Amino acid sequence: MLLQLRALAHHSKLRLVLAYLAGASTALAFAPYALWPIYPLAMALVLIQSDTLSPKQAFYHWLSFGFGCFSVGISWIHVSIDTFGGVPLIASLGLMALLALYLALYPALAGLLLAKLSPKSRKLKYLLLFPAIWVLTEWARSWVLTGFPWLWAGYSQTLSPLSPLASVIGALGLSFVVAWLSAAIALLYLDKKSVFYRAIPLLFALILLPLTAYLSQHYSPVAQTGKEVKITLVQGNIAQSMKWQPEALWPTLLKYMDLSRPKFDDTDIFIWPEAAIPAPEYMVEAFLDNANKVANLNDSAIVTGIISRPEADFYNSLIVLGNHNEAKQAQGDYRANGHNEFRKHHLLPIGEFVPLEDLLRPLAPVFNLPMSSFSRGDYYQPNLKAKGYRLAPAICYEIAFPEQLRDNVSDETDLLLTVSNDAWFGQSNGPLQHMEIAQMRAIELGRPLVRATNNGVTAIVNPQGQITAQLPQFETGVLHASIPLVRGETLFLKWGQWPVLLLSMSIALLAIIRKTALRVSAKTQTAQTCPVEE
Numbered sequence: 001m002l003l004q005l006r007a008l009a010h011h012s013k014l015r016l017v018l019a020y021l022a023g024a025s026t027a028l029a030f031a032p033y034a035l036w037p038i039y040p041l042a043m044a045l046v047l048i049q050s051d052t053l054s055p056k057q058a059f060y061h062w063l064s065f066g067f068g069c070f071s072v073g074i075s076w077i078h079v080s081i082d083t084f085g086g087v088p089l090i091a092s093l094g095l096m097a098l099l100a101l102y103l104a105l106y107p108a109l110a111g112l113l114l115a116k117l118s119p120k121s122r123k124l125k126y127l128l129l130f131p132a133i134w135v136l137t138e139w140a141r142s143w144v145l146t147g148f149p150w151l152w153a154g155y156s157q158t159l160s161p162l163s164p165l166a167s168v169i170g171a172l173g174l175s176f177v178v179a180w181l182s183a184a185i186a187l188l189y190l191d192k193k194s195v196f197y198r199a200i201p202l203l204f205a206l207i208l209l210p211l212t213a214y215l216s217q218h219y220s221p222v223a224q225t226g227k228e229v230k231i232t233l234v235q236g237n238i239a240q241s242m243k244w245q246p247e248a249l250w251p252t253l254l255k256y257m258d259l260s261r262p263k264f265d266d267t268d269i270f271i272w273p274e275a276a277i278p279a280p281e282y283m284v285e286a287f288l289d290n291a292n293k294v295a296n297l298n299d300s301a302i303v304t305g306i307i308s309r310p311e312a313d314f315y316n317s318l319i320v321l322g323n324h325n326e327a328k329q330a331q332g333d334y335r336a337n338g339h340n341e342f343r344k345h346h347l348l349p350i351g352e353f354v355p356l357e358d359l360l361r362p363l364a365p366v367f368n369l370p371m372s373s374f375s376r377g378d379y380y381q382p383n384l385k386a387k388g389y390r391l392a393p394a395i396c397y398e399i400a401f402p403e404q405l406r407d408n409v410s411d412e413t414d415l416l417l418t419v420s421n422d423a424w425f426g427q428s429n430g431p432l433q434h435m436e437i438a439q440m441r442a443i444e445l446g447r448p449l450v451r452a453t454n455n456g457v458t459a460i461v462n463p464q465g466q467i468t469a470q471l472p473q474f475e476t477g478v479l480h481a482s483i484p485l486v487r488g489e490t491l492f493l494k495w496g497q498w499p500v501l502l503l504s505m506s507i508a509l510l511a512i513i514r515k516t517a518l519r520v521s522a523k524t525q526t527a528q529t530c531p532v533e534e
Contacts, residue, residue, distance in 0.1 A: 012057075014286040015049055016064040022046050023107075030073065036160035039153055043182035047126065048189050055115040058489045066104030069439045071097065073151045076428030083426065084181050103148065106137040113137075117511040122190060123490040124182035127201060132507035134179040135172055135500060142401065146349055149400050150433065155177040158436050158443075161210045163465055164217035166443040167490040170402055173500040177426025180203050185243050219396025222446035222463055222488035229389055229414065231450055232267040235458040236276060237476040240423040243278050243454075252278060253287050256304075258293075259478050264298040267480065268327075269386045270450040272304035274419040280307045280314065281336055286315035288321060290333065295322025296332035301386035305395070305419050308341060313345040313375035318419065320403025324385045342384055346397040346404060371418050381408060390413045392447070396420040399438050406496055409445050414485050416441060416449040423455045431457055431473070439465040 020043040029039040030140050032433055041063075050061045081094040110133045117133075118125045134153070142149035154174030184201035236255055242248045256277075260270050277284055284306075294303045301322040308317035320340045324333035333340065357501065383390040392409045399405065399418045400517055409416070421429035435457040442449040443465035451459050456473030460481050471477040 007443060015061065018051060019046050019061050019064040019320065021067040023070075024067045024072040025454065026069050026151075027073040027429075028278045030151060030515075031158075031436040032429060034156075034159045034436075036156050039156040040178050040181040040185060043153070043179065044185035044189075047130070047182060047186035049191055050111060050115070051186075053115060053199050055112050058111040058115035059108045060357040063101075063108035065111075066107035067100055069098035069107070069151060070103040074228040074430070076425045076430035076433075079426045079428050080160065081429070083424075091438055093386045098154070100377065103141065106141045110134050111138040113508075117508070117515050119511070121330070122187060124202070126187055127180060128507050129177035129511050130183050130509075131176045133503040136176050136508060137171060139497070139501060141502075146346070147401065150437075153432075155436060155440060158440050158465060160214050161439075164213040164445055165209070165220075166219075166440055166465070167220060167446055167492055168216050169500055170444050170497050171440045172402070172497050174501055176504065177209060180191045181209075189507075190289060195419070217464065220446065220463075220488070220490070222486050224484045224486050224491060228482045229485060230268045231460070232260065232417075232472070233270070233272065233452040233458050233460070233479040234262045234273075234276075235453060235456065235471050235477045236273065237455045237474065237477070238278075238423070240421075240454075243421075243423070249279055249284075252276075252281065255322035255476075257291065260302070262414070263478060263480055264294070264300060267298075267300050269389065269391075270300065270301065270302040271417065271419065271450055273314065273452040273454045273458075274305040274421045275307065276304045276419075276454070277306040279521070280309045281317075281319070282309060285336070288319075288336070292321040292332035292334040296329060299328050299387075303384060303386055303391065303417065305421075308337070308343065310337040314373065315377055316347075316374050317344065317377075318342040318384060318395065318417075320386050323387045326388055328488070340380055340385055342393045342395070344374065344398060345375055345377045345379050345381075345402055346398045347374055349398045352520070378403065379407070383408070383410065383413055384417070388485055391415045393418040394418045394441075399434070399441055402441060403496055404443055405441055406445060406493060409447065409493060411487070411489070413447060415483070416445060416447045418449065418451045420451070421454040422457075427474070435459060435467075439467065444492045446488060446493060447486065450483070 005453055022045045022296065025042050026039050028035045028128045046062065046065045050058050053061055075096065078092055078096040081087060081095055082089060102125060113133050114125070117129060119129070130491065138152050142148065147490065152175050154171035157174045157178065160172060182203050188199055188202055232277035234256055236252065238252055256272050281288070290301060303318055303320050306317055306319055308315045308319065317333065318341065321334045322332045323329045324340050383392050385510070390412050392405060392413045394405050396419070407418070420434065422434060425431055438449055438451050439461050442461045442463055446463045448463060451457065451460040451461070453534055457470060458479055460479065460483060462468050463486055469479055469481050471479045483515055
């Protein structure tokens with residue numbers, strides 16, 4: 001079998017096909033499948049195939065791997081373009097392919113740099129340089145052109161034995177670990193020494209990494225306080241085709257209130273999803289005033305998504321109705337236009353803002369989706385206060401940006417809160433991958449996380465990233481639970497991604513310096529052996 005793989009590796013077209021298939025297989029490492037060993041195995045196969053390739057060949061080889069990863073792994077984006085974008089099927093597939101090809105440039109860049117900066121020692125090349133370059137290219141993908149940090153290699157380990165490490169090194173640090181594991185597997189095949197000697201890096205990984213993960217979980221600085229908060233999450237299951245229709249507004253508002261009413265006597269905080277109130281704040285003042293009074297009379301608070309418009313700009317926001325500061329108050333604290341409000345900062349391109357909109361909006365309905373002209377909220381915002389508890393929010397896509405949420409979590413934060421409307425993506429894997437990302441945030445930051453959505457996945461996650469309760473997708477429902485509160489800071493909450501990034505940058509910089517020094521030395525030797533005649 002290994003000899004056959006080696007023969008195939010020397011055939012350029014078959015090699016690219018194998019790289020694509022390896023990339024496509026990584027979709028099985030993420031939700032809903034969670035077959036976490038697949039990612040390091042697939043990456044190891046591509047490393048073996050690309051071992052002796054030139055930089056140009058390595059670029060196309062890893063481009064094929066990346067295209068496989070994204071054309072399959074995020075194919076669910078096609079659902080929203082095809083169903084709600086109003087473009088022909090061929091154009092929809094073309095747009096999806098272009099996005100996948102763009103995202104594949106980052107693995108391709110990693111392959112190119114690995115081939116260009118490669119030292120003579122395979123161990124240095126694979127066990128140090130490759131994980132560093134991989135992390136730096138994944139990190140770049142999280143901020144270039146506003147960023148798209150989906151399907152980081154680290155997310156494939158959300159349900160693996162290595163997941164507790166995220167509380168120390170984060171999802172990006174787990175990407176480093178996955179790349180290191182794949183390198184150890186590749187070396188087992190590529191190194192020409194004895195089997196035992198070749199297996200040392202892999203044995204080291206198989207023993208040390210699970211042990212480190214175990215210790216990070218069982219000696220965590222995060223501990224329960226003995227207090228609980230009673231949360232009710234409401235999943236309205238409003239059809240996306242009806243959500244923004246004017247005639248559906250009041251039936252939607254009444255549905256959320258009717259679903260909440262039976263739990264008013266046993267709930268501290270109700271959570272309604274993103275844009276649960278599908279209208280600007282000023283259009284529903286009467287409803288908001290009434291809901292504020294109802295929540296106050298029942299000694300509770302309601303956190304809901306809404307469209308706010310304090311001045312001329314529209315914001316995708318969360319507001320709090322009812323009691324903000326105390327369990328019992330004479331009246332509710334809700335005030336319009338910015339009081340105890342969170343405004344989404346990291347907007348989704350096309351869905352919430354359209355770059356070059358004067359050029360793009362006339363081209364197709366996909367560039368004119370409902371509410372695609374939002375303004376951006378501040379990066380730093382105070383936690384929402386609900387009945388005296390503090391909630392660190394992230395609206396929809398924002399949950400995929402670990403540093404943004406981390407920068408808005410403090411010692412006083414009780415819960416992580418994320419709301420979403422994933423109805424755009426139907427019965428695809430997209431909402432399940434979104435939930436997986438939210439689970440990783442709970443591990444990193446060491447706080448319980450609550451997630452309310454329009455049609456799923458609505459769930460409660462403990463600080464270990466485990467879903468403790470959830471509602472079925474595509475059903476109207478209410479999820480009620482008592483959530484134990486915790487205190488303490490994970491190492492990731494203290495330091496963030498920077499230790500992993502600085503390590504990776506240092507390794508890459510040393511490789512560049514070494515390569516430059518070798519080139520200068522080679523030119524000097526050439527000049528000395530071949531002097532120019534006068």
